[in-house]
Every structure is written in structure tokens, then in C-alpha cells.
Amino acid sequence: xxxxxxxxxxxxxxxxxxxxxxxxxxxxxxxxxxxxxxxxxxxxxxxxxxxxxxxxxxxxxxxxxxxxxxxxxxxxxxxxxxxxxxxxxxxxxxxxxxxxxxxxxxxxxxxxxxxxxxxxxxxxxxxxxxxxxxxxxxxxxxxxxxxxxxxxxxxxxxxxxxxxxxxxxxxxxxxxxxxxxxxxxxxxxxxxxxxxxxxxxxxxxxxxxxxxxxxxxxxxxxxxxxxxxxxxxxxxxxxxxxxxxxxxxxxxxxxxxxxxxxxxxxxxxxxxxxxxxxxxxxxxxxxxxxxxxxxxxxxxxxxxxxxxxxxxxxxxxxxxxxxxxxxxxxxxxxxxxxxxxxxxxxxxxxxxxxxxxxxxxxxxxxxxxxxxxxxxxxxxxxxxxxxxxxxxxxxxxxxxxxxxxxxxxxxxxxxxxxxxxxxxxxxxxxxxxxxxxxxxxxxxxxxxxxxxxxxxxxxxxxxxxxxxxxxxxxxxxx
Amino acid sequence: xxxxxxxxxxxxxxxxxxxxxxxxxxxxxxxxxxxxxxxxxxxxxxxxxxxxxxxxxxxxxxxxxxxxxxxxxxxxxxxxxxxxxxxxxxxxxxxxxxxxxxxxxxxxxxxxxxxxxxxxxxxxxxxxxxxxxxxxxxxxxxxxxxxxxxxxxxxxxxxxxxxxxxxxxxxxxxxxxxxxxxxxxxxxxxxxxxxxxxxxxxxxxxxxxxxxxxxxxxxxxxxxxxxxxxxxxxxxxxxxxxxxxxxxxxxxxxxxxxxxxxxxxxxxxxxxxxxxxxxxxxxxxxxxxxxxxxxxxxxxxxxxxxxxxxxxxxxxxxxxxxxxxxxxxxxxxxxxxxxxxxxxxxxxxxxxxxxxxxxxxxxxxxxxxxxxxxxxxxxxxxxxxxxxxxxxxxxxxxxxxxxxxxxxxxxxxxxxxxxxxxxxxxxxxxxxxxxxxxxxxxxxxxxxxxxxxxxxxxxxxxxxxxxxxxxxxxxxxx
Numbered sequence: 001x002x003x004x005x006x007x008x009x010x011x012x013x014x015x016x017x018x019x020x021x022x023x024x025x026x027x028x029x030x031x032x033x034x035x036x037x038x039x040x041x042x043x044x045x046x047x048x049x050x051x052x053x054x055x056x057x058x059x060x061x062x063x064x065x066x067x068x069x070x071x072x073x074x075x076x077x078x079x080x081x082x083x084x085x086x087x088x089x090x091x092x093x094x095x096x097x098x099x100x101x102x103x104x105x106x107x108x109x110x111x112x113x114x115x116x117x118x119x120x121x122x123x124x125x126x127x128x129x130x131x132x133x134x135x136x137x138x139x140x141x142x143x144x145x146x147x148x149x150x151x152x153x154x155x156x157x158x159x160x161x162x163x164x165x166x167x168x169x170x171x172x173x174x175x176x177x178x179x180x181x182x183x184x185x186x187x188x189x190x191x192x193x194x195x196x197x198x199x200x201x202x203x204x205x206x207x208x209x210x211x212x213x214x215x216x217x218x219x220x221x222x223x224x225x226x227x228x229x230x231x232x233x234x235x236x237x238x239x240x241x242x243x244x245x246x247x248x249x250x251x252x253x254x255x256x257x258x259x260x261x262x263x264x265x266x267x268x269x270x271x272x273x274x275x276x277x278x279x280x281x282x283x284x285x286x287x288x289x290x291x292x293x294x295x296x297x298x299x300x301x302x303x304x305x306x307x308x309x310x311x312x313x314x315x316x317x318x319x320x321x322x323x324x325x326x327x328x329x330x331x332x333x334x335x336x337x338x339x340x341x342x343x344x345x346x347x348x349x350x351x352x353x354x355x356x357x358x359x360x361x362x363x364x365x366x367x368x369x370x371x372x373x374x375x376x377x378x379x380x381x382x383x384x385x386x387x388x389x390x391x392x393x394x395x396x397x398x399x400x401x402x403x404x405x406x407x408x409x410x411x412x413x414x415x416x417x418x419x420x421x422x423x424x425x426x427x428x429x430x431x432x433x434x435x436x437x438x439x440x441x442x443x444x445x446x447x448x449x450x451x452x453x454x455x456x457x458x459x460x461x462x463x464x465x466x467x468x469x470x471x472x473x474x475x476x477x478x
Numbered sequence: 479x480x481x482x483x484x485x486x487x488x489x490x491x492x493x494x495x496x497x498x499x500x501x502x503x504x505x506x507x508x509x510x511x512x513x514x515x516x517x518x519x520x521x522x523x524x525x526x527x528x529x530x531x532x533x534x535x536x537x538x539x540x541x542x543x544x545x546x547x548x549x550x551x552x553x554x555x556x557x558x559x560x561x562x563x564x565x566x567x568x569x570x571x572x573x574x575x576x577x578x579x580x581x582x583x584x585x586x587x588x589x590x591x592x593x594x595x596x597x598x599x600x601x602x603x604x605x606x607x608x609x610x611x612x613x614x615x616x617x618x619x620x621x622x623x624x625x626x627x628x629x630x631x632x633x634x635x636x637x638x639x640x641x642x643x644x645x646x647x648x649x650x651x652x653x654x655x656x657x658x659x660x661x662x663x664x665x666x667x668x669x670x671x672x673x674x675x676x677x678x679x680x681x682x683x684x685x686x687x688x689x690x691x692x693x694x695x696x697x698x699x700x701x702x703x704x705x706x707x708x709x710x711x712x713x714x715x716x717x718x719x720x721x722x723x724x725x726x727x728x729x730x731x732x733x734x735x736x737x738x739x740x741x742x743x744x745x746x747x748x749x750x751x752x753x754x755x756x757x758x759x760x761x762x763x764x765x766x767x768x769x770x771x772x773x774x775x776x777x778x779x780x781x782x783x784x785x786x787x788x789x790x791x792x793x794x795x796x797x798x799x800x801x802x803x804x805x806x807x808x809x810x811x812x813x814x815x816x817x818x819x820x821x822x823x824x825x826x827x828x829x830x831x832x833x834x835x836x837x838x839x840x841x842x843x844x845x846x847x848x849x850x851x852x853x854x855x856x857x858x859x860x861x862x863x864x865x866x867x868x869x870x871x872x873x874x875x876x877x878x879x880x881x882x883x884x885x886x887x888x889x890x891x892x893x894x895x896x897x898x899x900x901x902x903x904x905x906x907x908x909x910x911x912x913x914x915x916x917x918x919x920x921x922x923x924x925x926x927x928x929x930x931x932x933x934x935x936x937x938x939x940x941x942x943x944x945x946x947x948x949x950x951x952x953x954x955x956x
Contacts, residue, residue, distance in 0.1 A: 304782075329904035329945035333884060338947040341900035363945075364904045406811060422819035426807035426842045467807035467841075469816040 009088050013098040013111060015239045016061045016087055018071065022080045024055045029232070030181050033076045035059065040069050045274050049073070050235040053185035060239035062275055063089040064098070064111065095202060099241040099275060102296055106318050106354055107400030108278075111241075115400070117350075117393040118320055119386060120148035120206065120358035124249070125156040126375030127194040128165035137375030138197050144378060145387035148204040150322060150358065152249065153191065153233065157215035159332070160368040166190075169229070174216050180225035188236050199242040206299075206322070208282075209233065209265065210257070211249040220256045227268050234272040243277050245269050246299060246322075250284035266294040282322050290315040305345045308353025309403055319355035321345075326372050327380040328362030335362030335372065339381035340446060344421055344470065346386055347445050350393070351419040351472060354401045354409050359386060388448040392417070392474065405431065408473075416475035419445070424467045434459030436477050443472035450474065487566050490544050491576040491589060493717045494565055496527075498551065500535045500558045507710070508659050511554040513537065518547050523752050527551070528713040531663035538717035540753055541567040542576070542589065573680060577719040577753060580774055584796050584832055585878030586756075589719075593878070595828075595871040596798060597864060598626035598684065598836035602727070603634040604853030605672040606643035615853030616675050622856060623865035626682040628800060628836065630727065631669060631711060635693035637810070638846040644668075647707070652694050658703035666714050677720040684777075684800070686760070687711065687743065688735070689727040698734045705746050712750040721755050723747050724777060724800075728762035744772040760800050768793040783823045786831025787881055797833035799823075804850050805858040806840030813840030813850065817859035818924060822899055822948065824864055825923050828871070829897040829950060832879045832887050837864060866926040870895070870952065883909065886951075894953035897923070902945045912937030914955050921950035928952065 010016045016038075023032060034049035036059040049059030057080055063069055072084040092098065098111025108116040121144070126137045141149070155165035167187045172178040195205045209230065212219055221229070237243050247265045248254065266279060280299035281288045290298040291314075298315045301323035311319045327342040328335045337345075342359065349357040361371035361380045369376040401409035401417060408418040413433050420428075432438055440453040440463055453463060456478060465471065488494045494516075501510060512527035514537040527537030535558055541547055550562040570576065576589025586594040599622070604615045619627070633643035645665045650656040673683045687708065690697055699707070715721050725743050726732065744757060758777035759766045768776040769792075776793045779801035789797045805820040806813045815823075820837065827835040839849035839858045847854040879887035879895060886896040891911050898906075910916055918931040918941055931941060934956060943949065 329902050331903050331905055331907060333901060336898075336901040336903045338900050338902050341947065420814075422816055423811060423814040424807050424816050425809050425814045427809055429809060467814075469819065 009090050010063065011096055012066050012089050012092045013062055013064065013096055013241045014092070016063060016069075017058055017239075018073070018083070018085070019052070019056050019058045020073065020080055020083055021055050022051075022057045022075070023077055027181055029183055032057070032080070034073065034080050035075075036061070036071045036073045038063070038069055038071045040065060040067060047274050048231065048235040048272060050232055051183075051185070052189075060236070062099070062239040062241055064275075065089065066091060096241070099277060100204060100244075101276070101278065102318055104400055105316060106312050106402075108297075108318060108356075113398075115398045116147070117390065118148050118204075118356035119146055119390050120150060120320065120322060120356070121146040122150040122323070122326075122358060122360040122372050123375040124150065124152050124208070124211075124373045125161065125165070126373075127151055127191060128155045129163075129374050130166055133369070133374060133376060134194065136377065138201065140375070140377050141198070141201055141203060144383055145390045146359065147202060147390075148206055148244075148358070149198055150206045150208060150246065150249075151194075152208040152211055154211065154214065154218040155216065156211065156213045156373060158213040158373070160330075160370050161213070161373050162368070168216070169218065178217060180221055180229070183229075183232055188233070192237060192240070195237060195240050195243065199240060204242045204244055205240070206244040206246050206280075207237070208246045208249045209269075210247065210251070210254060212253040219254055223261065223264075226261070226265070230265060230268045231272050234269055238273045238275055238277065245273070245277055245279045247279070247281040249282050250301070251281050251288060252286055253284050262288065263292070263294075266292070270294050280320070290317060303345075305348035305353060305357065308349045308355035312354060319353065320358065321349050321355060322358040323360065324349070324357060326360035326362040327382045328370070328372070329364055330362045330370075335360075335370075339385070340470070342380070342382040343385040343389075343445055346382075346389055347419045347472065348421060350389065351401065351409055351417045352403075352407060352421075354403055359383070385446060385448060389445070392443070414477045416473070418473040418475070419443075420469070420471050422469050424469050424471070425465055426467045427462055427464050428473070430457060430461045430463060430473075430475060432457065432459055432461065432475065438475045438477055441474045442466065443474055444468075444470070445472055446470050487568050488541065489574055490567050490570045491540055491542065491574055491719045492570070494539045494541060494547075495536055495717075496549065496551070496561070496563070497530070497534055497536045498558055498561055499533050500529075500553070501555055502533045505659055506535075507661055507706075510535070510558070512551065512558050513553075514539070514549050514551045516541070516547055516549045518543060518545060525752050526709065526713040526750060528710055529661075529663075530667075538714070540577070540717040540719055542753075543567065544569060574719070577755060578682060578722070579754070579756065580796055582878055583794060584790050584880075586775075586796060591876075593876045594625070595868065596626055596682075596834035597624055597868050598628060598798070598800060598834070599624040600628040600801070600804070600836060600838040600850050601853040602628065602630050602686070602689075602851045603639065603643070604851075605629055605669060606633045607641075607852050608644055611847070611852060611854060612672065614855065616679065618853070618855050619676070619679055619681060622861055623868045624837065625680060625868075626684055626722075626836070627676055628684045628686060628724065628727075629672075630686040630689055632689065632692065632696040633694065634689065634691045634851060636691040636851070638808075638848050639691070639851050640846070646694070647696065656695060658699055659706070661707075661710055666711070670715060670718070673715060673718050673721065677718060682720045682722055683718070684722040684724050684758075685715070686724045686727045687747075688725065688729070688732060690731040697732055701739065701742075704739070704743070708743060708746045709750050712747055716751045716753055716755065723751070723755055723757045725757070725759040727760050728779070729759050729766060730764055731762050740766065741770070741772075744770070748772050758798070768795060781823075783826035783831060783835065786827045786833035790832060797831065798836065799827050799833060800836040801838070802827070802835060804838035804840040805860045806848070806850070807842055808840045808848075813838075813848075817863070818948070820858070820860040821863040821867075821923055824860075824867055825897045825950065826899060828867065829879065829887055829895045830881075830885060830899075832881055837861070863924060863926060867923070870921070892955045894951070896951040896953070897921075898947070898949050900947050902947050902949070903943055904945045905940055905942050906951070908935060908939045908941060908951075908953060910935065910937055910939065910953065916953045916955055919952045920944065921952055922946075922948070923950055924948050
């Protein structure tokens with residue numbers, strides 16, 4: 001135990017990490033219990049540690065309050081028991097707003113109160129492609145509009161996904177079987193590196209814990225192995241403030257799991273995670289019952305974005321349409337909507353629905369590098385338009401959008417957004433408070449323009465519109 | 479009774495009309511029974527006659543077999559009883575294919591076997607606008623792509639529909655009440671004239687018998703008046719081969735009617751109509767149970783044309799989406815979809831669904847002459863594209879389209895149509911019989927072009943496509 005293992009200062013919502021040397025004999029993953037208590041005043045938080053290989057044990061902690069903290073370790077091995085110390089939590093850096101949680105029933109905010117307008121994308125296994133492509137993906141993300149990435153812990157076996165990952169989560173091999181009691185720490189360190197890289201770009205990592213597209217056996221482990229894997233993963237990753245837990249991609253396609261397994265996974269994650277990061281589960285066809293109390297928000301796959309309002313009402317939680325088909329040109333129906341349709345679905349789900357939408361891109365590629373699975377570069381026309389939408393959302397009051405009429409949502413009485421989609425009304429009646437005056441701009445969602453109407457309005461006001469599809473309105477109090 | 483009342487020759491599926499002079503005292507509509515039996519060999523058809531005012535009684539008959547027919551009248555009044563005669567039914571003219579009925583479960587055909595691909599439009603009360611506008615509507619229809627018109631018997635009171643009709647179906651007035659036992663024959667003669675005008679243009683008249691948009695009281699008559707009106711209407715109009723009976727527009731908005739009323743209306747019409755013209759009922763929100771045996775085809779209002787296949791399966795009848803929103807720019811959501819969206823919905827419902835779709839147009843107009851209600855001229859861009867679709871349908875084998883895969887329908891193994899809509903696959907696998915060869919053309923549904931692929935295909939064949947939305951494929955056996 002050397003002094004450099006115990007940094008004296010850590011940012012609020014940063015990671016304090018303690019590493020101790022410990023036993024290597026037998027199976028440390030199974031035999032050694034290691035955890036720590038982190039305390040400030042009368043408050044104590046119990047945090048699981050994990051074995052990181054080569055005799056090193058670590059425990060990570062994300063402090064949520066500034067000031068002095070102290071810790072003490074606990075273990076069934078004397079060399080890991082009772083290590084104690086102190087550290088100081090200082091103010092977060094300018095880009096550090098803390099973890100995200102549900103805000104105002106249907107929306108999200110960072111822990112420091114900053115609103116978070118989820119604009120997701122999907123690169124399922126970008127983190128299994130080797131450093132060259134992974135670095136290219138990060139470079140693309142740097143200028144892309146996305147602030148959430150859906151990605152898998154396990155590698156993927158599917159159309160356009162035939163390559164082996166650089167490493168595996170367990171010792172063993174596909175041919176001879178996996179020792180699911182012996183994790184491969186390097187595999188998880190790489191995952192942590194990529195989650196950290198996303199964090200540096202301001203991107204949340206919506207980590208998919210299980211998925212059906214598997215040729216290795218990771219989708220069909222026994223219950224004990226599943227739960228052990230979940231606890232190990234949470235112990236390693238929960239201290240990353242940008243982590244979200246997605247129990248599954250297309251849970252209903254995993255025929256080896258019962259609904260009771262999914263319920264148990266939620267509980268295991270919830271029990272293990274000291275920070276209560278966001279938890280969800282994504283469907284292929286039938287939705288999971290997002291009313292269950294351990295679900296923080298509805299993560300759905302669906303193509304009809306006009307139904308977001310209905311799901312908000314059903315679940316009384318934020319609705320994130322994580323998959324609404326991808327912009328692309330593959331043969332399969334899930335991956336060939338036009339850029340215009342993708343942009344349209346974003347506006348429908350976000351502006352009419354008061355929900356959140358996810359992007360993905362699947363253009364045929366000579367080397368099968370499709371963004372939706374492997375990352376790389378973006379080829380489509382939707383991201384620029386999605387960026388335009390994000391700018392409009394961020395340049396608005398902090399509240400989430402709430403429906404006001406069939407085509408409109410509002411943030412209080414200061415700010416209204418309307419979206420007409422494939423409709424092209426030549427006139428529209430705004431119903432605004434009559435004690436205030438508002439400017440009106442016509443939004444062209446495809447051409448990314450905002451055109452002021454030239455007159456201010458108040459109360460019930462009929463505004464004249466160009467009769468063109470894919471327009472919206474931004475109405476702001478003066 | 480003069481000889482000119484009894485034409486000696488009538489076309490098959492034409493109208494034989496007999497008129498007799500009879501009593502005028504009391505209320506002939508109520509007091510006088512008048513009908514005729516039409517016979518050929520051992521076959522006899524009982525047909526109701528009707529009072530046409532000014533002492534004239536008529537009975538109309540649409541013969542369906544060529545050759546010699548005879549008739550004899552029946553009445554509770556001696557002067558109308560026992561009039562007998564003969565006439566000859568000759569071959570139909572070149573444009574006369576007879577009435578339409580259901581064919582091959584999901585489709586329609588004329589009585590002579592000619593396929594009928596329903597391409598509908600809606601001008602609810604074009605027949606209540608005075609001759610000048612009505613003649614303009616007919617001139618428009620002459621070059622428009624539509625072969626069915628949805629239209630109401632009663633006038634309409636609604637947004638953009640504030641004008642009074644030129645005449646009323648009953649004696650009386652709105653202020654003093656209607657004598658629903660005394661029809662206004664001139665009103666119905668005008669309706670017949672317009673139904674006949676449509677017939678001359680090859681257009682079916684889908685006659686809406688009741689609708690909720692009413693300020694006169696025609697939507698809230700008592701049951702006896704409703705039934706009497708239906709019997710009178712059927713007696714007058716059933717002999718027109720282009721008549722379809724639509725019990726209602728938006729039946730569910732007529733709060734004075736119970737479901738048992740709608741069931742009864744179907745039965746009254748079915749009992750009264752010697753020719754069993756097509757019968758349907760149109761909803762606003764909940765569908766009527768189109769499985770009921772008196773419903774010949776499902777007439778639905780719905781915006782999701784991807785569900786046509788499901789409704790075919792549910793009802794095992796043809797599905798006609800008579801209202802899927804209208805091309806236009808009014809404020810209300812039912813009347814402001816873009817031309818492209820209207821064309822898209824036609825292709826979805828027709829080519830993917832194996833069903834049939836209806837058009838309507840609602841562009842704001844200085845004098846409130848919106849096609850969807852009053853007719854006039856067409857302003858939109860969808861009719862030309864709908865005409866293109868109709869040409870493709872008519873230039874194909876006689877069968878109806880049956881689903882083959884998610885994006886395709888076929889007529890046997892000779893002819894396949896695919897439509898990709900907002901999807902833009904760069905390649906698509908056709909699964910064709912391997913013992914035949916096919917030409918493939920790329921259909922641009924918006925630009926109305928057919929571009930041959932340049933190679934023929936057979937069996938399972940991957941074809942390369944431009945990655946653009948709103949394309950389809952026509953695949954024809956060589």
C-alpha cells in the first residue's frame with residue numbers, strides 16, 4: 001500500500017480509487033471479500049471492491065459531497081481488512097455536472113441541476129474493434145451531436161458482425177468453455193477506458209449488460225454466473241458518473257431467460273450500485289413492464305414515435321425510444337430509413353412526445369464497418385439535423401417539454417415548440433397566455449433554418465405558415 | 479300508361495324503368511304500396527317501386543341477364559295493380575361492366591369479371607352545390623384518376639361547409655320541422671342525376687346514408703323515419719349499377735344512434751336491395767365490427783396504412799381505407815398531410831397492404847371550396863401520382879395483390895410489386911420462382927418513373943437499388 005494509491009484530493013463526482021495488494025492463491029474472484037465504507041459525518045456508504053488481477057484489489061468511490069471523507073476497508077483476509085484513510089473532495093471541474101437522474105417525472109438532469117436533453121446514438125460493440133477504429137469513433141463523436149452511447153459489455157455476433165473481439169470477459173475459450181468464475185481484468189479495464197473516454201466527451205454510456213446476439217455463450221450462462229458478472233461489473237464501473245445500466249438489448253429475444261431473471265438482474269444491480277445510476281431494459285417486440293419500481297425510465301424499441309405521449313402516461317417515467325430504426329440502406333427493415341425519416345422521428349418523439357430518441361446508422365460498407373455496431377465515421381445526413389434540434393433544446397428554459405396540444409409542447413409559459421411533421425397547415429392557432437407577448441419563428445427541421453414571423457403574438461393567435469412538410473415553430477416570451 | 483314508358487330494349491346492367499300514373503290524395507308515400515315482379519324463365523325478382531310526386535309511380539330494374547324479361551306490377555291500389563309487359567335485355571355497351579362485388583375474398587370485380595382496383599376520392603356534398611360547381615366537379619373528375627366517389631345523401635354542416643343546400647329531402651323546413659313522411663322527389667332526382675353522371679365517367683358512387691355533421695335534424699330522426707328514408711332511397715337508386723351503400727360517415731360520432739340502429743340499417747338495406755350492392759360503414763375512432771355478415775367490406779378511417787394486412791386478416795374481407803387524412807393545408811390534423819404523404823399512404827395501403835385507399839383534398843380556399851366537401855378543381859400534387867399508381871395496377875394480371883413478404887405483394891407468380899416507403903435499401907433479395915425469368919423495374923412513386931434494371935432475374939436474386947426513399951419495384955415474368 002503506497003501513498004500514491006491514495007490521492008488526497010478528488011473532484012466531486014470524480015473517482016476516488018484505493019488499491020491494495022492481496023492474496024493470489026486459489027480463486028480470488030470467489031474467495032476474497034473486499035469492500036470499503038466511505039464516511040462523511042454520520043453518513044456512511046458501503047462500496048464493493050473487486051479483484052483486478054495480479055494480486056491487486058481495488059475499490060472505487062464517487063463522492064457526491066465536497067469536503068473531508070474517510071474510508072475503512074473490510075475483508076475476510078487480514079491483509080485487506082481495516083485499511084483506513086482520508087481524502088478531500090473538491091469542487092467539480094467545469095465539464096463535470098455529476099451523474100444523471102430522473103427529473104420532473106418525465107425528464108433528466110445532472111446532479112448539479114443542469115438539464116440533460118438525451119440525444120442518443122448506438123454503436124453496440126464499438127469498444128470491441130481494436131484501438132485504431134475505436135479512436136476513430138471517439139474522434140467522430142467529438143463533433144457529433146450525441147450525448148449518450150448505447151454499447152454492450154459483451155461482443156456481438158450478427159449480420160455485419162462476424163469479427164472476433166480482441167479479448168474476452170472470462171478466462172477460457174469458446175472451444176473449451178469459459179471459466180465464468182474467473183474474470184479477465186484486462187477486458188474490463190478496456191471497457192472502463194472507453195467509458196472514461198466517453199465521459200471526457202460529455203457522453204453518457206448506456207451500458208447493455210446482456211444481449212441475444214451471441215456465439216460465445218455469454219447469453220446463456222447460468223444464473224449464478226449472470227449474477228456474479230453483474231456484481232463484478234457494478235463494482236468496477238459504478239463510480240463512473242456517466243454510467244447507465246441497460247439490463248438488455250432486446251430482452252425478449254433471449255430465450256434462455258425468464259421474466260423472473262430480468263426482475264432479478266434489476267434487483268442485483270440496484271442492490272450493488274451505491275449511486276443508483278439509471279436502470280432500464282430494451283425490448284424487441286413486447287415492452288417490459290416499465291412500471292416495475294426498479295425501472296427508472298422506459299427504454300423502448302418502436303417505430304411509431306407518435307405514441308411517446310401514451311407511454312409517458314402509462315409509465316409516469318421518462319420515455320427514451322432507444323431504437324426507432326436506423327438511417328441507412330441495409331436490406332433489413334430495422335436499418336434502412338431515410339435521413340429525413342430519422343430526423344422526423346427525432347422531432348416527433350422529442351417535440352411532440354415530450355420524450356427522447358436514439359439515433360443509429362447502417363449504411364452498407366465494404367468492410368462491414370457500420371456505425372450502429374462498430375462505430376467509425378458517420379455517413380448520413382441526419383446527424384447535422386439532430387445537432388440543430390439539440391441546439392434548439394439547449395437554447396431554451398431548463399424544464400422538460402410538456403405537451404400543450406396535439407402538435408406542441410412547452411416549457412412553462414416562456415417557451416413553446418411545435419412540430420407538424422408530414423402535415424403542412426397553412427395556418428395554425430396558437431393558444432398562449434394573453435398577458436405576455438411572444439416571438440414566433442418558423443423552424444425548417446430539414447434545412448435547419450429559423451425564420452422569424454416578423455410580428456409578435458399574444459393570447460389566441462392565428463399565424464400563417466408556409467404549406468410545407470417538416471416544419472415547426474419556436475415561440476418564445478419576450 | 480303510354481308505350482314510351484316501356485322501352486322495348488335495355489342494356490344488361492342498364493336501368494329498365496316503368497312509370498305509371500296513380501293516386502295523389504292523402505299521403506302516397508305512406509298509403510300506396512307499389513312494386514313489380516321481374517321474371518325470366520323460372521326466376522322472379524321482387525322490386526320495390528316508389529312515388530315520384532305529381533301522381534307518378536315508378537319502378538326501376540337492373541337486369542343482370544340478357545334475353546326476354548317480363549314484369550307485372552303489384553299494389554294496394556287497383557290502378558297500379560297488374561300492369562304487365564315484356565322487354566328485351568341486350569348486351570352491355572363497351573363501358574358497362576355491371577355492378578361491383580367482392581372477388582377473391584380481399585378484392586373487387588365488376589359483374590363481367592373485369593377487375594376493379596378501387597382508387598377513391600371524397601367530395602362529401604359536391605351534389606349540394608348548385609349546377610355550376612357540380613358541373614365543374616364532373617369536368618375535373620373526367621381527367622382525374624378516381625373510380626369511386628364518397629358522397630352524402632344529406633347536406634353537411636361543418637367547418638368550411640356553411641352554405642345551405644339548394645333543396646331538402648323532405649317537405650317542410652328547418653324552422654318549422656320536416657315532414658319526414660313526405661319526401662321531396664326533386665331532391666332525389668337530382669341525386670340520381672349526379673349518380674348517373676358519375677356512372678357515365680366510370681365512377682362508383684359510395685353513397686353515405688347518414689352522417690353526424692348536421693344542423694337540419696337529418697342526423698336525429700326517429701327510427702321509423704330513418705327506415706322509411708332508407709327504403710325510399712334504395713327503391714329509387716338500387717338500379718344504378720355504380721351504387722355502393724355506406725351506412726355512415728363516422729357512425730360513432732352520431733350520438734343519437736345505438737349500435738343496434740346501425741345493425742338494423744344494414745338489414746333494411748340488405749332486405750330492400752334486389753342486387754346486393756356493396757355495403758359498408760365508416761368510423762371516426764372505433765371500427766364497427768366488420769365481421770358482421772351484412773358488411774361486404776371494411777371501410778375504415780385510419781392513418782396507419784401499415785395495418786391494412788392485419789385488418790384483412792381480422793375481417794377476411796376487402797379493406798378500403800376511405801379516410802387516411804387529406805392532402806391539404808387546413809389547421810385540423812385530418813386535412814393537412816403533404817402530397818408526398820398522401821401518395822405514400824396510397825402505396826402503403828395498396829401495394830404493401832393488399833387493400834384500397836381513398837383520397838381527399840383540403841387546401842384553404844377564399845370561398846371555402848375545398849374538394850373534400852364541395853368538389854370544384856383539384857389543387858394538389860397527389861392526383862397525378864395516384865394516376866401513375868392506377869396505371870401500374872391496371873397494367874397487370876387480373877388478380878388482386880396478395881402479400882409475399884414485408885414489402886411486397888404479388889399477383890400469382892407473374893407479377894410482383896414492392897414498395898419501400900421511407901426505407902431506402904441499397905439492396906434487396908427477391909425470392910422468385912426459379913423456373914421462370916423476370917424483368918425488374920425501379921419505380922419512383924413521386925417522380926413517376928419506371929427504370930429497368932437491365933438484367934433479368936430468377937429464383938433468389940439480390941438486386942441493387944438506389945438508396946432513396948419512396949421507391950418500389952415492379953417485377954414481371956417474361
